[in-house]
Amino acid sequence: MSDPKAESEPARRARNGRNLAIALGLIAFVIIVFVVTIIRLHGNVAAPHRF
Amino acid sequence: MTRAMANPQTIAAEAAPARWQDYVVLLKPRVMSLVVFTAVTGLVCAGAPISPVLGAVAILCIAVGAGAAGALNMWFDADIDRLMRRTAQRPVPAGRVQGADALALGVTLTLCSVMLMGLALNLLAAALLAFTIFFYAVVYTMWLKRATAQNIVIGGLAGALPPAVGWAAASGTAPLNAWLLVALIFFWTPPHFWALSLTAQEDYRRAGVPMLPVTRGEAETRRQILIYSLIFVPLALAPAFTGLGGWIYLAVAAAGGAAFIALAVRLLVRKARADARRLFGFSILYLFLLFAALLGEHLASVQPLALRL
Numbered sequence: 001m002s003d004p005k006a007e008s009e010p011a012r013r014a015r016n017g018r019n020l021a022i023a024l025g026l027i028a029f030v031i032i033v034f035v036v037t038i039i040r041l042h043g044n045v046a047a048p049h050r051f
Numbered sequence: 052m053t054r055a056m057a058n059p060q061t062i063a064a065e066a067a068p069a070r071w072q073d074y075v076v077l078l079k080p081r082v083m084s085l086v087v088f089t090a091v092t093g094l095v096c097a098g099a100p101i102s103p104v105l106g107a108v109a110i111l112c113i114a115v116g117a118g119a120a121g122a123l124n125m126w127f128d129a130d131i132d133r134l135m136r137r138t139a140q141r142p143v144p145a146g147r148v149q150g151a152d153a154l155a156l157g158v159t160l161t162l163c164s165v166m167l168m169g170l171a172l173n174l175l176a177a178a179l180l181a182f183t184i185f186f187y188a189v190v191y192t193m194w195l196k197r198a199t200a201q202n203i204v205i206g207g208l209a210g211a212l213p214p215a216v217g218w219a220a221a222s223g224t225a226p227l228n229a230w231l232l233v234a235l236i237f238f239w240t241p242p243h244f245w246a247l248s249l250t251a252q253e254d255y256r257r258a259g260v261p262m263l264p265v266t267r268g269e270a271e272t273r274r275q276i277l278i279y280s281l282i283f284v285p286l287a288l289a290p291a292f293t294g295l296g297g298w299i300y301l302a303v304a305a306a307g308g309a310a311f312i313a314l315a316v317r318l319l320v321r322k323a324r325a326d327a328r329r330l331f332g333f334s335i336l337y338l339f340l341l342f343a344a345l346l347g348e349h350l351a352s353v354q355p356l357a358l359r360l
Binding site: 008010011014015017021029032033036039040043 | 067068069070071074102104105108111163167170171
């Protein structure tokens with residue numbers, strides 16, 4: 001007897017696609033924050049703020 | 052305010068499972084492309100030295116912020132979107148994405164885009180971006196759209212702000228020339244949207260959205276389109292005299308402006324829906340050409356007219 005709660009194949013594929021999109025989005029966000037940090041650090045070292 | 056929401060769980064059970072592409076649709080990619088284009092123009096016209104990577108991050112933040120506003124709009128408007136042919140197939144009214152998911156996506160992307168803009172660029176750009184999203188999602192979508200025929204006139208400010216956000220991202224300031232670009236899009240919006248609403252007024256009437264053709268009739272809408280066109284076209288010429296645009300821009304603005312007014316007059320006289328569609332299509336082309344001319348001139352370092360005179 002099949003499990004009535006079992007996920008259909010299209011639903012599984014859709015879920016995998018959503019998971020992959022979220023993973024790629026998060027990785028891209030982390031890389032962007034890292035690159036921005038390096039660039040801002042570089043700029044502040046080259047021209048330090050005067051207090 | 053009556054919000055005739057069907058049970059989302061029932062719909063979700065009947066509809067196809069949400070694919071990641073459905074979430075992309077929530078971000079209104081076509082609107083986003085125009086927002087990105089005008090924001091890039093503002094960023095380049097600012098003429099401030101900016102790291103190309105930070106410039107790209109600024110544009111990404113503006114694009115994602117615009118998408119977040121779109122998702123919030125689709126969450127709140129699902130009940131009326133369901134009643135209109137043009138919008139019935141959007142992911143939330145079609146039942147492919149639950150309203151709560153659209154809301155969560157909109158809020159998350161708003162926070163990410165505004166915070167990243169503040170960290171990577173500056174606080175003015177982040178504040179302007181936050182205000183733009185708030186104005187579209189709350190002032191336009193929640194307050195104005197269902198309450199007044201002036202909805203798209205006032206709400207048009209949200210769509211008009213991206214050049215100022217781009218300018219602020221590059222330079223940390225928003226001078227008069229940046230606000231001139233904002234004013235240009237602000238006065239472009241009414242003729243553009245009312246031309247569209249003339250062709251889709253049955254939809255708006257069915258959904259109870261008080262667009263101008265529904266509340267004041269077609270004749271008044273055509274008259275208002277011409278009035279706003281007569282304000283918009285001189286404004287479109289103005290950047291050529293404020294140190295922003297050069298002779299290429301002036302030529303594009305003058306020739307396109309003449310055509311824009313001619314189309315608005317023809318719509319007023321002939322009263323044909325085909326003329327409304329033509330004006331709608333041309334309004335997109337004209338705005339694109341205006342910003343493309345400004346962008347091209349600044350990238351090619353064409354001297355602004357005002358500096359030559």
